[in-house]
Amino acid sequence: MSRRFAKLLLGSAFLLLGACARVAQPVHYFAEGRPAKLSDWQVVYADGGHLVLNGGVVAYDLNTPLFSDYAHKLRTVWMPKGVGAKYDADASFDFPVGTIITKTFYYPLPEKASGDNAVARTYDQSHEFVAAGIAGSGLDLRHVRLIETRVLVRREHGWDAMPYVWNAAQTEAELARTGDALALDLVDEKGEHEPFTYVVPNENQCAGCHVVNVKSKEIAPIGPKARHLNRDLVYADGSENQLAHWSKLGYLSGAPAAAAAPRNASWHDANAPVADRARAYLDINCGHCHSPTGPANTTALDLRSSAPADRHLGLCKPPVAAGRGTGDHIFDIVPGKPDDSILPYRMASHETGVMMPEQGRNTTHREGLELIRQWVASLQGSCSADTDTH
Amino acid sequence: MRLFAIAVLCASVAACGGNAPPQALSADAIAFQKKLQEQLLDAKPGTVIEIPPGKHALDRVLTLRASGVTIRGAGADKSILSFKNQISGPEGMLVYASDFTIEHLAIEDSKGDGLKINDGENITIRDVRVEWTDGPKTTNGAYGIYPVKCKNVLIEDSSSIGASDAGIYVGQSKTVIVRRNKAEKNVAGIEIENTIDADVYENTATGNTGGILVFNMPNLSQPGHSTRIFKNKSVANNLGNFAAKGAAVASVPAGSGIVINSNPKVEIFDNDIADNRTANVIISSYFSTNYWNKPGVDPNYDPYPRAIYVYGNRFSGGGDSPDGMDLKTLKVALFGLNGHFPDIIWDGYQDAKNLVNGQPPADERICVGADGLDVLNADGPNKYNNPKVDKTSFKCELAKLPAVQIPGKA
Numbered sequence: 001m002s003r004r005f006a007k008l009l010l011g012s013a014f015l016l017l018g019a020c021a022r023v024a025q026p027v028h029y030f031a032e033g034r035p036a037k038l039s040d041w042q043v044v045y046a047d048g049g050h051l052v053l054n055g056g057v058v059a060y061d062l063n064t065p066l067f068s069d070y071a072h073k074l075r076t077v078w079m080p081k082g083v084g085a086k087y088d089a090d091a092s093f094d095f096p097v098g099t100i101i102t103k104t105f106y107y108p109l110p111e112k113a114s115g116d117n118a119v120a121r122t123y124d125q126s127h128e129f130v131a132a133g134i135a136g137s138g139l140d141l142r143h144v145r146l147i148e149t150r151v152l153v154r155r156e157h158g159w160d161a162m163p164y165v166w167n168a169a170q171t172e173a174e175l176a177r178t179g180d181a182l183a184l185d186l187v188d189e190k191g192e193h194e195p196f197t198y199v200v201p202n203e204n205q206c207a208g209c210h211v212v213n214v215k216s217k218e219i220a221p222i223g224p225k226a227r228h229l230n231r232d233l234v235y236a237d238g239s240e241n242q243l244a245h246w247s248k249l250g251y252l253s254g255a256p257a258a259a260a261a262p263r264n265a266s267w268h269d270a271n272a273p274v275a276d277r278a279r280a281y282l283d284i285n286c287g288h289c290h291s292p293t294g295p296a297n298t299t300a301l302d303l304r305s306s307a308p309a310d311r312h313l314g315l316c317k318p319p320v321a322a323g324r325g326t327g328d329h330i331f332d333i334v335p336g337k338p339d340d341s342i343l344p345y346r347m348a349s350h351e352t353g354v355m356m357p358e359q360g361r362n363t364t365h366r367e368g369l370e371l372i373r374q375w376v377a378s379l380q381g382s383c384s385a386d387t388d389t390h
Numbered sequence: 391m392r393l394f395a396i397a398v399l400c401a402s403v404a405a406c407g408g409n410a411p412p413q414a415l416s417a418d419a420i421a422f423q424k425k426l427q428e429q430l431l432d433a434k435p436g437t438v439i440e441i442p443p444g445k446h447a448l449d450r451v452l453t454l455r456a457s458g459v460t461i462r463g464a465g466a467d468k469s470i471l472s473f474k475n476q477i478s479g480p481e482g483m484l485v486y487a488s489d490f491t492i493e494h495l496a497i498e499d500s501k502g503d504g505l506k507i508n509d510g511e512n513i514t515i516r517d518v519r520v521e522w523t524d525g526p527k528t529t530n531g532a533y534g535i536y537p538v539k540c541k542n543v544l545i546e547d548s549s550s551i552g553a554s555d556a557g558i559y560v561g562q563s564k565t566v567i568v569r570r571n572k573a574e575k576n577v578a579g580i581e582i583e584n585t586i587d588a589d590v591y592e593n594t595a596t597g598n599t600g601g602i603l604v605f606n607m608p609n610l611s612q613p614g615h616s617t618r619i620f621k622n623k624s625v626a627n628n629l630g631n632f633a634a635k636g637a638a639v640a641s642v643p644a645g646s647g648i649v650i651n652s653n654p655k656v657e658i659f660d661n662d663i664a665d666n667r668t669a670n671v672i673i674s675s676y677f678s679t680n681y682w683n684k685p686g687v688d689p690n691y692d693p694y695p696r697a698i699y700v701y702g703n704r705f706s707g708g709g710d711s712p713d714g715m716d717l718k719t720l721k722v723a724l725f726g727l728n729g730h731f732p733d734i735i736w737d738g739y740q741d742a743k744n745l746v747n748g749q750p751p752a753d754e755r756i757c758v759g760a761d762g763l764d765v766l767n768a769d770g771p772n773k774y775n776n777p778k779v780d781k782t783s784f785k786c787e788l789a790k791l792p793a794v795q796i797p798g799k800a
Binding site: 177178179181197199202203204205207208211214215217295297298300310311315316317318319320321322323324325326327328329330331342351352353358359362381383384385 | 423424427428430431449450451453454455476477478479480484486500501502503508509528529530531532533536538539554555559561562607608609610611633634635636637638640679680681682683684685686687688
């Protein structure tokens, strides 16, 4: 087990697996259909009380991730032998047919026993898995609650999305095309509880975020873009930039040196400028819908990191179809005035019909909200009939 | 003073209420929802999804992404999709598809919009009722029936009740017919926004804050133009405005029959417009909304209503008790305690760069027909200092707009 895990942490697609508790099978790419069990894919699975990755499956992390009710996420990518993704400076990489991307949502358990549904409210820095991997054990399931694993698979016709929900024994995840709803209870360091309903998306809701072009209606990955991946990650043989690591493995071609690739800030990097952190946060949490091609292009609000910092980004922009989501405010962002701005209001809410993003969370990201409020407070200008914000 | 600077009565929505999981659905309801979701996931061109009679409780949005699909119930009072316990949405039904027909069913109590159709062509909505069953509340969903960025849209024999923004709201669309519908107890009954070529006829809008609205908002994918509003009844739309401040319709005064804001080429004829206590017809610019500001509005946006033609309508009552202190004061000052505004109020803003001898070009004027009608010019540009009834400036005619035709439908 430990040998095997150490090898996969090398990230090599080509190393053979060593002996372990279970007979290792290669990753299985299904060219069609929806396998009933997550383990059918042989990408990420429970084995001997640990969540492990198969050989050639590479864990990755993003500079700033999507907030999902404080869930931690293990992201992986796998590609068939001999093919790789093509680099793009802006869009998601062009992945070859056969690519399997997974994202496993899990929570560390609270340190003190806190009830059946209790999970810890902690930052997602997504390092547990990698750190545990270096220790040679995979993710120890005694300390985490596995929720769901979402699979994005690149087939001949395009990407398909499938949600799998983990069973209570944490031995297998079953296909849940129509999603699921789970009662969970977030417990913070002080022992305060916040019960909420964790919603596993149905396949159509997967598309709600992953159809980033409302005209083409095609599903696409969101995370694996240069600006999100351009960071170091600790692998078994040391720290390396992810773009360089993928390139070395043959998973990526055409990537420039890391310094020449775009890079979003980490939202919780206290050393980075607030504006960079806020724009990175809005980019990954909002930009897949709020772009000129996305389903929220009806609103004329563009929250990608590349959007001009004017009305396109919401400065002094009247809302279009916010309804009660305005919270009685009349502009998306009023420079200097987070309390008068719609955007932080909708982030603060966790009420369906008010909150943004519209789906994918049922709690408020307190720390993300605070960042956006700081950023709005730092903006100069006013929304008057006579002056510009610049 | 601003024409629409009215007090908003609604309470603000609490940002951080409790977050206890809502009541779970019954096992039968869960099974019904699962089956319906699977039908939507598996739908292909030609699929007809039947909604059986009964009130079906659902807790998450129904999404359709396949084109060529029909969703059909047994009647707008028989097949009811109820989202009272919704945990995920926010819409009741969300459609990203073309060649779509939905008919003979109801969508009730969704947290957000009732039926939203985004970026589709050839959309038919027939005998669909969208309703918030607790009556008008700020916490109701924004829009009842909401096609946006669609082309060839037919909405007929449907109804919307209780929307906290607009009941039937067509946004950024092209070639639209809205006919024989009912809109009641919404903030806006029917709203046509940033839409090109819309015919709105034989509808009844009553008991809303504003009956029928034609708006252009800035910054959007297209400016709208060419809307005909005819043979409608817009009666007694006097409901207190319950939209959240900042919502597009929050600036509409209660008691508005038909409102044109910043939208060109609008023809209003052969309607029954009555008992709307602010005014039966309001024609206004974006400057009269609360949203005008320089940095937030596309400099290419045209804020003026141009080529507005109001003729041959049957007016009665109305204008006798306008909403908001400013308008009340104005009414009393000009017309006395027992008087009333004329049937048409204009905010007085016009494009100064465009005037010839004080008038816009002949084909861009506001006209009320050769016989004339009293129009109150509220004198907005001069801070409403000299409002006056104008009997002559609007005595003119405009070329009539062609009827809208939807290929193969109407």
